[in-house]
Amino acid sequence: MDADRFARAALSRLAEPCDQEVRTLLDEVGPVEAVVRIRAGSGTLARFRPRVASLDTERDLDIAAKVGARVVVPGDDEWPERLGGIPIPPYCVWVRGPLDLAETVERSVAVVGSRTATAYGEQVAADLAAGLARRGWSVVSGAAFGIDGSAHRGALAVDGATVAVLAGGVERPYPSGHATLISRIARDGLVVSEVAPGSAPMKSRFLARNRLIAGMTRGTVVVEADLRSGSRNTVKHAIEAGRHVGAVPGPITSMTSSGCHQEIRDGRAVLVTSTEEVIDLVGDLGADACEPARGLVRPEDGLPPLDASVLEAVPFRSALPLDAVVRSVAQPPLVVRAALGRLERLGLVTESAGTWRKRPQRRLTTAG
Amino acid sequence: MDADRFARAALSRLAEPCDQEVRTLLDEVGPVEAVVRIRAGSGTLARFRPRVASLDTERDLDIAAKVGARVVVPGDDEWPERLGGIPIPPYCVWVRGPLDLAETVERSVAVVGSRTATAYGEQVAADLAAGLARRGWSVVSGAAFGIDGSAHRGALAVDGATVAVLAGGVERPYPSGHATLISRIARDGLVVSEVAPGSAPMKSRFLARNRLIAGMTRGTVVVEADLRSGSRNTVKHAIEAGRHVGAVPGPITSMTSSGCHQEIRDGRAVLVTSTEEVIDLVGDLGADACEPARGLVRPEDGLPPLDASVLEAVPFRSALPLDAVVRSVAQPPLVVRAALGRLERLGLVTESAGTWRKRPQRRLTTAG
Numbered sequence: 001m002d003a004d005r006f007a008r009a010a011l012s013r014l015a016e017p018c019d020q021e022v023r024t025l026l027d028e029v030g031p032v033e034a035v036v037r038i039r040a041g042s043g044t045l046a047r048f049r050p051r052v053a054s055l056d057t058e059r060d061l062d063i064a065a066k067v068g069a070r071v072v073v074p075g076d077d078e079w080p081e082r083l084g085g086i087p088i089p090p091y092c093v094w095v096r097g098p099l100d101l102a103e104t105v106e107r108s109v110a111v112v113g114s115r116t117a118t119a120y121g122e123q124v125a126a127d128l129a130a131g132l133a134r135r136g137w138s139v140v141s142g143a144a145f146g147i148d149g150s151a152h153r154g155a156l157a158v159d160g161a162t163v164a165v166l167a168g169g170v171e172r173p174y175p176s177g178h179a180t181l182i183s184r185i186a187r188d189g190l191v192v193s194e195v196a197p198g199s200a201p202m203k204s205r206f207l208a209r210n211r212l213i214a215g216m217t218r219g220t221v222v223v224e225a226d227l228r229s230g231s232r233n234t235v236k237h238a239i240e241a242g243r244h245v246g247a248v249p250g251p252i253t254s255m256t257s258s259g260c261h262q263e264i265r266d267g268r269a270v271l272v273t274s275t276e277e278v279i280d281l282v283g284d285l286g287a288d289a290c291e292p293a294r295g296l297v298r299p300e301d302g303l304p305p306l307d308a309s310v311l312e313a314v315p316f317r318s319a320l321p322l323d324a325v326v327r328s329v330a331q332p333p334l335v336v337r338a339a340l341g342r343l344e345r346l347g348l349v350t351e352s353a354g355t356w357r358k359r360p361q362r363r364l365t366t367a368g
Numbered sequence: 369m370d371a372d373r374f375a376r377a378a379l380s381r382l383a384e385p386c387d388q389e390v391r392t393l394l395d396e397v398g399p400v401e402a403v404v405r406i407r408a409g410s411g412t413l414a415r416f417r418p419r420v421a422s423l424d425t426e427r428d429l430d431i432a433a434k435v436g437a438r439v440v441v442p443g444d445d446e447w448p449e450r451l452g453g454i455p456i457p458p459y460c461v462w463v464r465g466p467l468d469l470a471e472t473v474e475r476s477v478a479v480v481g482s483r484t485a486t487a488y489g490e491q492v493a494a495d496l497a498a499g500l501a502r503r504g505w506s507v508v509s510g511a512a513f514g515i516d517g518s519a520h521r522g523a524l525a526v527d528g529a530t531v532a533v534l535a536g537g538v539e540r541p542y543p544s545g546h547a548t549l550i551s552r553i554a555r556d557g558l559v560v561s562e563v564a565p566g567s568a569p570m571k572s573r574f575l576a577r578n579r580l581i582a583g584m585t586r587g588t589v590v591v592e593a594d595l596r597s598g599s600r601n602t603v604k605h606a607i608e609a610g611r612h613v614g615a616v617p618g619p620i621t622s623m624t625s626s627g628c629h630q631e632i633r634d635g636r637a638v639l640v641t642s643t644e645e646v647i648d649l650v651g652d653l654g655a656d657a658c659e660p661a662r663g664l665v666r667p668e669d670g671l672p673p674l675d676a677s678v679l680e681a682v683p684f685r686s687a688l689p690l691d692a693v694v695r696s697v698a699q700p701p702l703v704v705r706a707a708l709g710r711l712e713r714l715g716l717v718t719e720s721a722g723t724w725r726k727r728p729q730r731r732l733t734t735a736g
Contacts, residue, residue, distance in 0.1 A: 120619055249617030249629060251488055252641040261617060264632065264639045271632045271639065273620040 001061070001071075007031035008092035009071045010057045013196035014038055014048055017208035018088050021045070026091070063197040067171045067186070069096040080105045086215035086241045090194035093212075096170045097190035104161050104190060105216045108138035109282055110238070111154075112213060112231040113147025113223040118256050121147055121224030124248055126154030128221065131275030133160020135312055136358070137282075140165065140217045142209065143182055143191075145175060147223045147231070152185055159315050162189040165216075167209040168201035169193055188317070207233055214238035219282035221246040221272060225259030232259050239268060246272035246281050303343075306331065310339040311348055311358070319355035369429070369439075375399035376460035377439045378425045381564035382406055382416055385576035386456050389413070394459070431565035435539045435554070437464040448473045454583035454609045458562035461580075464538045465558035472529050472558060473584045476506035477650055478606070479522075480581060480599040481515025481591035486624050489515055489592030492616055494522030496589065499643030501528020503680055504726070505650075508533065508585045510577065511546055511553070515591045515599070520553055527683050530557040533584075535577040536569035537561055556685070575601055582606035587650035589614040589640060593627030600627050607636060614640035614649050671711075674699065678707040679716055679726070687723035 008031045015022040021044060025034045038048050039055075064070070072078045073092045080102045083089060095101050111129050113121060129139040129151040139155040141148040143164035155162035164185045168174050170193045173182040185191055194212060195205060210230065214220050214237035222245070225231045238245050247269035250257030263269035272278050303311065306329075313328035314320060320328075326336045340356055343349040350359050376399045383390040389412060393402045406416045407423075432438065440446045441460045448470045451457060463469050479497050481489060497507040497519040507523040509516040511532035523530035532553045534542060538561045541547040553559055562580060563573060578598065582588050582605035590613070593599045606613045615637035618625030631637035640646050671679065674697075681696035682688060688696075694704045708724055711717040718727050 120621070124620060248620060249625075249632075249639070250620075251618055252492060252616060253488070257617075258641070261639055261641050264617075265641075265645070271617070271629055273626070273629050273633075277633070 003032050004030070004075075005071055005073050005092070006057060007035045008073045009060060009196065010035050010055060011038075011091040012094070012194060013055060013057065013060055013199065014051050015091070016204060017090060017194050018204075018211075023088060031091070057196075060196045060198060063169075063171055064094060064096075067096055067197075069094050069170045069191075069197070071095075072101055078102050080216050082218075083212070083216045086211060086237075088211065089215075090212060092194070094170045094193050094195075094197065095190055096186045096192070098188070099161055099163075099190050101163075101190060101192065104138045104163060105140065107136060108140050108161075108163065108217045109278060110140045110213045110217040110220040110234065111147070111151035111223060112141055112210075112220060112234050113151075114225050114229045114231065114256050114259075115144050115146040115148075116226075116256065117146035117150070117224045118250075118254060120250060120254075121248075121256060122150040125150035125223040126157070128223065128248075128275055128278060129154030129162070130158045130160070132278065133158050133162070135275065135279060136316075137279070138163060138189075140213055142166070142206075142213055143174070143178055143185070145177065149178055149181060151223070152181060152189075156184060156188060159318050161316060163216075164189070164191045165209055165213050166191060166193045166201065167195075167205040169195060169197040169199045171197045172201075174201045206230065210234040211237035211241070214243060215241045217243065217282075219244040219246065219278070221248065221278055221281075222260050222263065222269065223248045224250060224254075224256045225263075226255050227259050227262060229259045232263065235263055235268060244281050245269040246278055248272060306335070307339045307342055310336055311343055314340075314343075314349050314356050314358050316358045319352060319357040321355050325356060371400050372398070372443075373439055373441050373460070374425060375403045376441045377428060377564065378403050378423060379406075379459040380462070380562060381423060381425065381428055381567065382419050383459070384572060385458060385562050386572075386579075391456060399459070425564075428564045428566060431537075431539055432462055432464075435464055435565075437462050437538045437559075437565070439463075440469055446470050448584050450586075451580070451584045454579060454605075456579065457583075458580060460562070462538045462561050462563075462565065463558060464554045464560070466556070467529055467531075467558050469531075469558060469560065472506045472531060473508065475504060476508050476529075476531065476585045477646060478508045478581045478585040478588040478602065479515070479519035479591060480509055480578075480588060480602050481519075482593050482597045482599065482624050482627075483512050483514040483516075484594075484624065485514035485518070485592050486618075486622060488618060488622075489616075489624060490518040493518035493591040494525070496591065496616075496643055496646060497522030497530070498526045498528070500646065501526050501530070503643065503647065504684070505647070506531060506557075508581055510534070510574075510581055511542070511550055511559075513543060513545065517546055517549060519591070520549060520557075524552060524556060527686050529684060531584075532557070532559045533577055533581050534559060534561040534569065535563075535573040537563060537565040537567045539565045540568075542569045574598065578602040579605035579609070582611055583609045585611065585650075587612040587614065587646070589616065589646055589649075590628050590631065590637065591616045592618060592622075592624045593631075594623050595627050595630060597627045600631065603631055603636060612649050613637040614646055616640060674703070675707045675710055678704055679711055682708075682711075682717050682724050682726050684726045687720060687725040689723050693724060 078101045125147045133155040138161040140163040141151045152162045173179040210233045220238040247260040247263045264271045326333045446469045493515045501523040506529040508531040509519040520530045541550040588606040615628040615631045632639050694701045
């Protein structure tokens with residue numbers, strides 16, 4: 001492993017995510033020298049001595065390898081450019097799961113909200129997430145009880161891509177009541193954390209984690225939040241990172257929607273009521289200040305409407321026979337087959353034994 | 369009765385509320401000459417011949433007198449200046465009930481919405497109306513089933529002032545299922561219409577009526593509306609008249625809230641969730657462009673907080689003994705008594721046999 005990556009992995013164990021001194025040090029001298037100086041521990045850096053004493057990055061990498069996690073750093077293909085552009089980027093991210101992080105979050109929406117959600121909120125979160133996933137958008141959330149869990153499940157239910165960003169290490173499911181859900185996300189989607197394996201989830205890390213959820217996505221949608229909900233912290237980070245924010249309204253008699261209503265009243269969030277409105281919101285964003293420098297044209301941009309709807313009907317990871325795609329699109333079989341051929345030539349779909357799926361995202365087989 | 373008033377009463381029978389030709393004629397030659405020309409029926413005015421043939425304004429005034437209704441015209445003390453300022457003012461208004469129209473709508477909010485309201489919407493409408501009425505705001509609506517009826521009832525339930533604006537004559541309750549409610553409003557509040565007694569409610573008159581509801585109030589709040597609800601027409605009139613508009617959110621799974629959500633998304637309405645937020649909305653309005661020319665300072669403006677809360681605790685039409693006011697305000701009796709004395713000297717409250725009420729609004733005892 002290269003020294004830069006190793007040093008960033010070490011930093012993710014030594015320093016808290018938003019440590020201002022370490023951030024400045026990193027900017028000035030780079031990760032390798034930053035770790036050297038923290039190890040030396042002179043002046044204010046002496047505060048890191050207890051952590052330096054117990055630092056064992058090889059062991060952290062071993063733990064990561066055991067759960068199939070890798071360290072992703074700036075400069076990697078898999079490093080999301082969007083994540084490098086937030087006010088305080090992570091030192092690195094630990095990533096667990098079969099998808100490519102950069103590709104997965106390229107078209108992604110954060111769906112977040114209260115842990116103490118109502119049945120209404122959980123239903124809306126699952127429906128929005130499923131709708132987004134069906135249209136090829138990844139759903140990013142925090143794996144918490146309530147809205148987060150419903151959002152992940154909604155995406156998984158339609159075989160969509162979902163990313164859980166944890167406040168502790170990627171090897172420890174938190175909350176433990178969501179161990180099965182998080183395992184499934186690690187198997188089919190991505191589990192991400194900016195803190196090294198073995199790190200416990202702590203209050204400050206939840207708040208730091210929220211900036212990653214907000215920062216790696218094109219926009220954040222709050223489904224239910226009371227006035228003091230942590231998801232309002234995610235909204236704050238999204239605004240600071242220049243992302244658009246949507247909020248789902250609910251009954252004014254429900255305290256669990258009061259935070260959403262307040263964000264809308266304050267003009268910090270746009271009221272959204274459907275998947276289409278969410279895509280309108282984050283689509284605008286893709287076209288404006290957030291990513292102007294990339295100049296990247298995706299093959300599916302500017303597809304004719306028919307081809308776009310056929311592409312939508314083809315799932316990501318499972319495969320469908322032609323007649324199932326035909327049923328979904330409601331167009332004549334020959335028309336659908338021709339569109340699939342065009343999409344195949346664009347590298348957007350692939351055929352195998354008469355079944356069609358979206359071109360799988362690049363998979364990584366080795367850690368780091 | 370003066371000729372001007374009589375002529376305007378006649379116009380309200382002859383011409384539809386928003387007849388552009390009659391509006392122009394009225395502006396050019398005044399009401400008396402306008403009626404003369406319509407009676408002459410030359411040129412395009414020939415279209416009024418059937419109505420001229422059956423015109424009997426004395427009879428309309430008799431019908432009005434029988435239900436205790438009067439004709440209010442521009443220049444009357446009871447004529448709301450705000451109503452004269454809308455794009456198409458009424459020729460006159462027929463008014464039934466014990467309150468003074470101008471005083472009653474001076475601090476008023478329109479609470480409107482769908483006829484096919486949900487239990488949630490009806491509860492919210494009643495609660496908002498009661499909250500507004502308790503704080504001395506009149507509640508104006510259209511007496512329809514659903515939200516309108518709940519708004520009127522909410523105001524009546526706390527002994528507040530409420531105004532029903534009908535699309536037909538003030539003597540005919542519409543819908544007939546609300547005959548009892550409308551009778552009660554006529555007894556304790558006001559029933560208003562711009563069309564003469566005997567006029568039937570018709571589709572176009574409902575749309576015209578909505579502009580009066582929007583135009584005579586400081587602001588309009590839509591509680592529930594589907595995308596095609598007539599209350600969105602009231603919103604349009606409120607915006608055209610320069611009034612602020614609030615909309616109450618609801619579950620995105622409820623079609624009956626979809627119109628509210630759309631108004632908020634389009635920036636035509638402000639999301640409101642409580643009586644306080646509604647008063648914030650219409651209070652802003654009172655302080656800005658809508659009524660800048662009046663220069664009128666109301667005695668209760670700028671009251672110290674204690675006196676304002678005591679004034680709030682004193683009802684409009686019933687009277688409360690001192691100890692009941694004390695309980696409501698939760699301040700020592702002597703403090704409350706002193707505040708009542710100050711309010712009495714300002715002419716805001718009145719005492720009788722040890723009970724206190726707000727200074728009754730000027731009552732009219734004769735029609736016209």
